[in-house]
Amino acid sequence: MITLYDYELSGNCYKLRLLMSILGIEYKTAPVDFYPGREHKSEWFLKLNPLGQIPVIDDDGLVLRDAQAILIYLAAKYDPSGTWYPRGNPALLGKISQWLSFADGITATASAARLHDGLFYALDIDAARAGAHRLFRILDEHLWFGEREDRDWICSAPSPTIADIACFPYVMLSEEGGIPRQDYPAIRRWCDRVKRIKGFTVMSGVFPAGPA
Amino acid sequence: MQQERTRTRWHPIAASHDLPPRHVFHAQLWGREFAVWRADDGYVNVWENRCLHRGVRLSIGINDGRELKCQYHGWRYANRTAGCTYIPAHPADAPARTITNRTYPAVERYGLVWSCEQPEGEVPGVPGLEREAPLALRGIPVNAPAALVVTALRAHRFQPNGRIDGSDAEMVVKAADDFSVALSARADGAATLAIFFVQPVDSGRSVIRGVLDRDPGAEARNAVLRHHNAGLSVLRDNVERQAAARPAPAPIEPVYERVPAALAELPEPSAHGRKAALRVTVARKWEAADGIAGFELRPLKGLLPTFQPGAHIDVHLPNGAIRQYSIVNGPGESDRYVIGVKREADSKGGSLCLHETVREGDVLAISEPRNNFPLRRDAVKTLLVAGGIGATPLIAMAQALHHQRLVHSFHYFAQNEAQLAFGDRLDGLKDTLVPHLGLTPQETGGRLRDILSGYAEGMHVYLCGPGPMLEAARAIAGECGWPDEAVHFEYFKNTRAIDDSSAFEIALARSCLTLKVPAGRSILEVMREAGVDMPSSCEQGACGTCMATVIEGEPDHQDVYLNDAEKRAGTKIMTCVSRAKSARLVLDV
Known part of the structure; x- marks a missing residue:
């Protein structure tokens, strides 16, 4: 049984809950009081992850940190269809890794801006927002041309990959950091598509889509 | 000056490709935000981007193809009218007609969606785009005022279709104004005209919406789109650098109307109360079933008012008769009203006139829809039980429940299959439709007992059909443990003989009037004579329109609208037929 060291309002933890929900993986959560308790910097947690970051999973003794790394592990191990992380397709794996870094x-x-606005982190908010807008412009353009090339997802595959899951949460939560998505219509349509993936689940601040 | 311009000039606010099915686009013009969505029937809705309830943006709402549902508390608004059709916190009530969001015009042209706050005339034609299929480019949002963008566009360069690898096109500014620049590019005998419309999003934000005069075809299209996207992105970066060097203009504060004036006004009082405010054309008349004529009624101009399942209209017939017919439409089917009329053997002129006299193309006067038979959407399971032509309101309900994927079953009693009305609509309801054909009254009773057994808390049943069937169904429901408040019914007519021999006094508490109701006159008639306006519809105690609240006194109920518990409570009265057992009634009128 997988244990997810989880904080409900974390988009990076939500990525894992989302993929596990879609893949139908059973797991339990161990709540980490990220705010205001700063439990991710506590002694017991630093033993799990010396970087002091959530999420972390423990899958029968295998302890993994880093949301993107965990997405790779979960999809590689638990997706019988092999479509979320297609191990036999090097070109696609390269693209997926590229977009995991983008995430x-x-x-x-975008997440930093949200930590500033929501959890009072001291950081350069203007730089965080401007950086998010720069990335969103790139993603919107990529998705807009995707729509013209019969590509519904971030990578050129007929079905979504973990690249979509990795990018989705902090795009969808961007308004909580003062980053509107009004100027990114292709991103907004892609968000609808992600929300219509079978097994999709929500978190606080992420609303469901209606039936397609 | 700017105010005038903001209100009357048409601007593109989206591209047609921004409105795929079941999506809500977030648009903005001169600071005013819009929720823009295409219904399944193709209609493009441009609405004020705020729910009338708590002001939440409707652009994050759910487009279910027929209605837009707010994410916050689930208020539903109808395609076209933006009238509220359902409020989950008030599941038993039909929303007031004043709960209608503000709408703006929408015109699709050149692959763009155009709107305007107060349009003067049509969307202007654009020379050069009328010939063949134009191609809309990717919209480019720019953080700069429209004027700066227009200035930059006058010096913009691109290559004509078929020559996009070059860089030496001859550029000519064909036309330009404050919000658009038409450029032609020529190279090696190829020429392309591009019109760049600059949508003023806010004082310091714009969107460049370019349209090419000609779609280069599937093979070359994406390369051409990328060519323009790259060029406009460079232009954007330059303009944004210029804009950033200047002080940012203050954002425009749009003015929000509270309620459109037409809705906020009280209707004019009148002596008769049965108003026919709408004129409709009979767009189609057909045989909806054996002995049942279907009528499709379309507005002579403008939009028809919002309806909900269970609503009916009064139809004012050429022969002077006024009859009530339920609206058969499914949700969002807001460009027409569809009604079904059974030819009654003992017709007093209503059904006969509609069957024999009224033809396609005729104009009829109808009332606004009223809903005294509203459908809850919070039941754990809904049963719909129809007899004969009583199916009409229940077909509307079944379509709404089906569309919202709510658990229900639809029992439809008829003499034979040919008498099942609106087969095209029933086809879409096959999963839950159970026809019961050719049963005797005894068999019908047995079947009703089967249907109504197994009541569980949270279930609701809606009954409509002939009087004897309704009496039987209500009695059986009571025996099967259904509480009165879970049994909803609508009679076609009140067949009880009305005893109007009593004489009594009514005190109208709000109007400060005391009136005498003599034998032979109804409360409704006496009130109207005294100038008190009261809506009414069937005027025989069946529809519930003329209901008043009783503050004091004991009503003598003679209607078939109230259920037994409501009659016992004595707090409501149908003023058209019911009277007083006490010498005096105090009404909240």
Whole structure:
């Protein structure tokens, strides 16, 4: 049984809950009081992850940190269809990794802005927002041309990959950091598509889509 | 000056490709935000981007293809009218007509969606785009005022279709004004005209919406789109650098109307109360079933008012008769009203006139829809039980429940299959439709007992059909443990003989009037004579329109609208037929 060291309002933890919900993986959560308790910097947690970051999973003794790394592990191990992380397709794996790094960029900007606005982190909010807008412009353009090339998802595959799951949460939560998505209509349509994936689940601040 | 311009000039606010099915686009023009959505029937809705309840943006709402549902408390608004059709916190009530969101015009042209706050005339034609299928480019949002963007666009360069690899096109500014620039590019005998419309989003934000005069075809299209996207992105970066060097203009504060004036006004009082405010054309008349004529009524101009399942209209017939018919429409089917009329053997002129005299193309006067038979959406399971032509309101309900994927079953009693009305609509309801054909009254009773057994808390049943069937169904429901408040019914007519021999006094508490109701006159008639306006519809105690609240006194109920518990409570009265057992009634009128 997988244990997810989880904080309900974390988009990076939500990525894992989302993929596990879609793949139908059973797991239990161990809540980490990220705010205001700063439990992710506590002695017991630093033994699990010396970086002091959530999420962490423990899958029968295998302890993994880093949301993107865990997405790779979960999809590689638990997705019988092999479509979320197609191990036999090097070109696609390269693209997926490229967008997983892009997702880290979204965390560093859009998520940081949300930590500033919501949890009072001291950081350069203007730089965080400007950085998020720069990434969103790139993603919107990529998705807009995707719609013209019959590509519904971030990577050129007929079904979604973990790249979509990695990018989705902090895009969807961006308004909590003062980053509107009004200027990114293709991102907004892609968000609808992600929400219609079978097994999709929500978190606080992420609303469901209606039936397609 | 700017105010005038903001209100009367048409601007593109989206591209047609921004409105795929079941999506809500977030648009903005001169600071005013819009929720823009395409219904399944193709209609493009441009609405004020705020729920009338708590002001939450409707652009994060759910487009279910027929209605837009607010994410916050689930208020539902109808396609076209933006009238509220359902409020989950008030599941038993039909929303007031004043709960209608503000709408703006929408015109699709050149692959763009155009709107305007107060349009003067039509969307202007654009020379050069009328010939063949134009191609809309990717919209480019720019953090700069429209004027700066227009200035930059006058010097913009691109390559004509078929020559996008070059860089030496000859550019000519064909036309330009404050919000658009038409540029032609020529190279090696190829020419492309591009019109760049600049949508003023806010004082310091714009969107460049470019349209090429000609779609280069599937093979070359994406390369052309990328060519323009790259060029406009460079232009955007330059303009944004210029804009950032200047002081940012203050954002525009849009003015929000509270309620449209037409809705906020009280209707004019009148002596008769049965008003026919709407004129409709009979767009289609057909045989909806054996002995049942279907009528599709379309507005002569404008939009028809919002309806909900269970609503009915009064139809004012050429022969002077006024009859009530339920609206058969499903949710969001807001461009027409569909009604079904059974030819009654003992017709007093209503059904006969509609069957024999009224034809396609005729104009009829109808009332606004009223809903005295509203459908709850919070039942754990809903049963719909129809007899004969009583199916009409229940077909509307079944379509709404089906569309919202709510648990229900639809029992439809008829003499034979040919008498099942609106087969095209029933086809869509196959999963839950159970026809019961050719049963005797005894067999019907047995079947009703089967249907109504197994009541569980949270279930609701809606009954409509001939009087004897309703009496039987209500009695059986009572025996099966259904509480009165879970049994909803609508009679076609009140067949009870009305005893109007009593004489009594009514005190109208709000109007400060005391009136005498003599034998032979109804409360409704006496009130109207005294100038007190009261809506009414069937005027025989069946529809519930003329209901008043009783503050004091004992009513003598003679209607078939109230259920037994409501009659015992004595707090409501149908003023068209019911009277007083006490010498005096105090009414909240």
